[in-house]
Each structure stands twice: as structure tokens, then as C-alpha cells.
Amino acid sequence: MSVFIIAEIAQAHNGSIQKVYDYITALAGTGIDAIKFQTHIAEAESSIHEPFRVKFSDQDATRFDYWKRMEFSKEQWVEIKNRCDQAGLEFMSSPFSNAAVDLLEEIGIQRYKIGSGEVNNFLLLEKIAATGKPVIVSSGMSSFQELDETVAFLKDKNVDFSILQCTTSYPTAPDQYGLNVIQELKDKYQVVIGYSDHSADIGTCIAATALGAEILEFHAVFNHTDFGPDATSSIEIKDIPVMTKSVRNIALSRKHLIDKSNNSQFAELKRIFEKSLSVNKTLPKGHILTFDDLEAKKPKGYGIDASQFETVIGKSITKALQKWDFLTESDIEHE
Numbered sequence: 084m085s086v087f088i089i090a091e092i093a094q095a096h097n098g099s100i101q102k103v104y105d106y107i108t109a110l111a112g113t114g115i116d117a118i119k120f121q122t123h124i125a126e127a128e129s130s131i132h133e134p135f136r137v138k139f140s141d142q143d144a145t146r147f148d149y150w151k152r153m154e155f156s157k158e159q160w161v162e163i164k165n166r167c168d169q170a171g172l173e174f175m176s177s178p179f180s181n182a183a184v185d186l187l188e189e190i191g192i193q194r195y196k197i198g199s200g201e202v203n204n205f206l207l208l209e210k211i212a213a214t215g216k217p218v219i220v221s222s223g224m225s226s227f228q229e230l231d232e233t234v235a236f237l238k239d240k241n242v243d244f245s246i247l248q249c250t251t252s253y254p255t256a257p258d259q260y261g262l263n264v265i266q267e268l269k270d271k272y273q274v275v276i277g278y279s280d281h282s283a284d285i286g287t288c289i290a291a292t293a294l295g296a297e298i299l300e301f302h303a304v305f306n307h308t309d310f311g312p313d314a315t316s317s318i319e320i321k322d323i324p325v326m327t328k329s330v331r332n333i334a335l336s337r338k339h340l341i342d343k344s345n346n347s348q349f350a351e352l353k354r355i356f357e358k359s360l361s362v363n364k365t366l367p368k369g370h371i372l373t374f375d376d377l378e379a380k381k382p383k384g385y386g387i388d389a390s391q392f393e394t395v396i397g398k399s400i401t402k403a404l405q406k407w408d409f410l411t412e413s414d415i416e417h418e
């Protein structure tokens with residue numbers, strides 16, 4: 084099992100193209116596979132009636148104004164993608180309109196991410212399906228019933244898709260992570276399942292990997308105090324290398340399953356780590372052994388196995404023993 088790791092920038096750039104470039108530079112070499120953006124085209128996806136999710140600044144009178152400020156031109160998107168390519172990271176972006184799909188097609192996107200809010204936007208799904216590219220669908224506000232419909236739609240269009248367990252809550256509290264859903268989604272849909280994180284805790288993605296997630300997406304930010312709606316739900320860039328290293332190790336460990344039903348595999352180690360019975364005091368010939376006379380010493384094989392201590396209790400010894408002598412079968416009187 085390998086894990087595809089996506090760092091989500093979303094709106095952490097706050098509309099600054101220079102900030103986007105800074106993020107790409109900072110994320111190169113952190114162990115991730117892809118940088119994800121969101122492609123917003125205010126007129127195509129929103130209206131002045133859209134409510135704010137969080138009104139985090141007075142800079143924008145409406146959420147529409149905010150989306151407008153988050154837009155980049157086609158030339159800027161081309162440059163963003165070029166810089167991702169140069170950094171060795173896949174450029175990804177979630178479209179929030181069919182117009183955004185057209186834009187992303189023009190700049191040569193490899194695959195699509197469907198944000199949780201677009202799961203039942205079949206107009207968008209139809210548009211993306213027509214590109215023939217793979218799709219990652221998030222499920223932050225979808226019940227199984229809703230996902231069933233999306234899955235049926237994508238299957239019908241022969242789309243190569245995977246699903247991310249996600250909770251649309253910023254930041255997500257531990258009792259809402261829904262890590263249990265990873266296996267439930269695997270069992271139900273039999274496709275690649277991942278985890279889209281808003282917990283601001285590197286442990287969550289590591290745990291998701293241990294539970295079988297094969298795609299991870301988390302929000303990346305320079306600092307939790309940075310501007311933006313997702314800053315407090317994000318992972319700080321300085322912490323990402325530790326997380327990606329753990330994720331890779333856990334993913335590797337999942338490929339190499341240990342078979343506890345095979346006992347012989349431990350024989351060599353047991354020779355080193357296990358113990359033989361000895362006596363903990365000098366004892367005269369004929370002494371009747373009690374529990375308090377016994378000790379277990381390394382290595383195994385020099386006396387009666389320590390695991391067999393009960394067989395010698397109540398038995399007399401055939402010769403005098405010195406303190407810390409191993410206790411062997413010939414030292415025990417057998418009637």
C-alpha cells in the first residue's frame with residue numbers, strides 16, 4: 084500500500100500570487116506528492132447572496148467579493164502549475180464551476196478533486212466525467228445515501244474515482260474525525276479510500292494511514308496565526324516532514340504483514356531473550372524446592388526452561404547447588 088499525500092493551500096494565499104509561490108517553495112522537499120489549490124471563478128460559482136462560512140475579515144463585504152479576490156488569471160495558473168512541476172509536485176486544484184474545469188483543462192491538470200460541497204453537483208460531475216480524468220471525491224457532508232448516488236453516477240460514466248472520508252468542520256474535533264468511516268467506505272464501495280483532514284494535528288493523518296487510507300489531504304499553512312478561514316484547521320509546514328515520514332513508514336509496514344501464527348520464526352530470538360531456571364541461594368542436597376528458591380536467568384537452554392517452573396516445585400534436589408547455579412533435569416529427583 085502506498086499513500087498519495089496532498090497539501091491543500093486552498094485560500095491560505097489570501098489572493099496573493101507571491102504567497103502561492105512562497106507556499107510551493109516551502110512545501111518542496113517536505114515529503115508530499117501534490118499541492119492542491121481551489122480554482123474559484125466568482126461569477127460562475129457564486130452570487131452576492133452566498134453567506135460567509137466564517138466572516139474572518141472586514142476586507143470583503145460579501146463572500147462573492149471574497150471569491151473574486153481569490154481568483155487568478157489563466158496566465159497566473161499556468162505559472163503556478165509550472166512552479167509545481169519544477170518543484171517535483173503534482174499540481175492539483177478543485178474546480179467550483181464548470182468554467183473552472185475549462186480553465187484547468189487548458190492548463191493541463193492531471194486529475195480532479197471534488198470538494199465536499201460539490202458531491203451532488205451533478206452538473207460539475209458531468210463536466211469532469213467528460214474529461215476522462217481520475218477524480219477524488221470528498222465526503223465531508225455526505226451520508227452513505229448521498230454518496231451512493233454520486234458513486235452510481237461516476238460508475239455509470241466510467242470515471243476512475245476514489246473517495247476521501249472528511250468532516251466539514253473547521254477545525255475538526257477528535258470525536259468528529261470519523262476514522263472508522265475509512266474501513267466502512269472501503270467495504271461499501273471497493274475503491275481507493277483516503278482521508279481529508281481539518282484537525283490541525285499531524286497524528287490524524289498518521290492514524291488514518293494505519294487504518295488504511297491511501298490518499299491523504301490536509302491544509303498546509305506557514306503559521307496557525309496566519310490569515311484565512313482554514314489557518315486553525317491546518318498543519319504548519321515545519322511539522323509536515325515529520326508527518327510524511329511517519330505516514331511513509333506506516334504505509335510500508337502495512338505492506339509487510341507479520342504472521343503471528345508461525346511460531347518457528349521466533350526461535351532464534353528466543354534463544355537470546357528467553358531464560359532457564361536457576362536457584363537464588365545455596366541449597367543442600369535433598370532440599371525441597373519452593374517458588375522462593377527460584378530465579379530465571381539468560382540464556383534459554385542452560386537449565387530447565389523458566390516457563391516450566393511449576394514442574395520443579397515440591398521436588399527434592401539430587402545434589403547441593405550453589406547460589407545462581409542453573410537448575411537442570413539431572414538436579415531434580417524423579418521418583
Ligand SMILES: C=C(OP(=O)(O)O)C(=O)O
Binds near residue numbers: 177198200279
Ligand atoms: C473543500 C475541499 O475539499 P474537502 O471537502 O476535502 O475539504 C476542496 O478540495 O476544495
